[in-house]
Amino acid sequence: MNPFQGKMNISVKDCNLYYGDFHALKNINIEIPEKKVTAFIGPSGCGKSTFLKTLNRMNDLVEDCRIEGEYKIGDVDIYAKDTDINMLRKNVGMVFQKPNPFPMSIYDNIAFAPRTFGITKKSELDEIVELSLRRASIWDEVKDRLKKSALGMSGGQQQRLCIARSLAADPQILLMDEPTSALDPISTGKIEELMDELKKDLTIVIVTHNMQQAARIADKTAFFLLGELVEYDDTDVIFTSPKDEKTERYITGRFG
């Protein structure tokens, strides 16, 4: 039924992506290991979000977007003709830069994905909702107001709610596009702790503009520049002894 079950490593070969005539990603090759945090860094407009979105095929929604290359999760080709895109996205969750809770109750937000995939029994849903909120360490803050609108929460709570909502789909991989850039330091700290906890069960790929954040939480770091993957290595290697001069210039803040 679910071809992605238990598959958590991502392998991309010769990825090229075009928005119309614009060559946005150039020959990207990367192996993202399972149950690790991998960070994408690089200046604005270098293609981090674009590459992240190829992994759950969100670029399919963009008109004029042409994608080449081989993309695999485990041994499953995610761009194969018979790939069930909805099943792929269930297994590869995504958290966006701007928290986007649905205008409905906290409970219904979390139950959205399980309901999408046919779970309707109340006891089962209750269990998933509680577990997901606990995994996103926000259960204690919202357990008394599950029926209240999710829009009444603070930005940091909303973002953790969105993480819980993704977790409710029981994903194997979680993609996060600058999940803390709109949050205060305390909320950011909570989400970073959360990622440390979550990577025991799933693979996390995070885009961040915050070098310290990448250094703190990522096991692997990839540096993108102008649509190319310049360097990809263990995080401490990237931050202490990068092989490429461009990487060094960027992480030491000497880049334009």
Added chain:
Amino acid sequence: MKNLNSAGNGNRKLFFALRIFCTVALGVSLLCLLAVVAYVLINGVTKISGDLLFGDYSVSPSILPAIIGTLQLVGISILIAVPIGVASAIFLVEYTNNKGRLMRVIQVATETLAGIPSIVYGLFGYLIFVVAFGWGYSMLGGGITLAIMILPTIVRSTQESLVAVQGGLREGAYALGASKVRTIFKIVLPSAAGGIVTAIILAIGRVVSESAVLILTIGMVVKDIPASLMSPGTSLALDIYYFASHGYPDEAAATAVVLLVFVICLNLLAGALGKIIKKSTGETK
């Protein structure tokens, strides 16, 4: 450097005059509105009676046939125009590229249609339903014509409500593995519901106040309650015209009050429902 305040100071007199002018203009328009409402109420309220509202027309003039006729017309036109209008808007916003050629053509078409005088719709309804279909004057023909008349507005306002739904919500739903249909029905439509409901109620207001279309399509038969949807009939707005032009000024004034109250209630309802829906989806804050 140029003193930024100098322009303002130099023209202070002009600004003052403008402000006075705007205040006066606002006063005049409010006064006109109040005058109309007050005039209708003062002249009409005392003329309302049980016989007028629910009596038998063969005994004394009654607007019961008009009340029933108006409800029928609202029912028919809304039942036809809302599903078609909302579905068209969903198709346009969710299934075609919002910036595409088709979209622009339809945009212009709906705007033009919304601007056509209603008597032209009436003539169309007359030629099609009364003459070509051979239905004669009928509530159904009138209701369908009204549906055609309000369709462009419903499409346009639904479109606007759908476009106003934040893109992030759609992305969020897709990213959770929801299909397009599920995303539209569970996320997009509920978020847009407030705007759509308001549009529908305002459309009902237009149906209730329309007269030109109905003179040509339902025949203004004020005395009989329509036996079926294929019968001729009347509406509140038509009754006002009929009473006023056939020597019943008091009845005309009373009917105007009923119609006015109805339209005011609809507008209040539109506002209230819009708010309630927004609240239930949690959009207040």
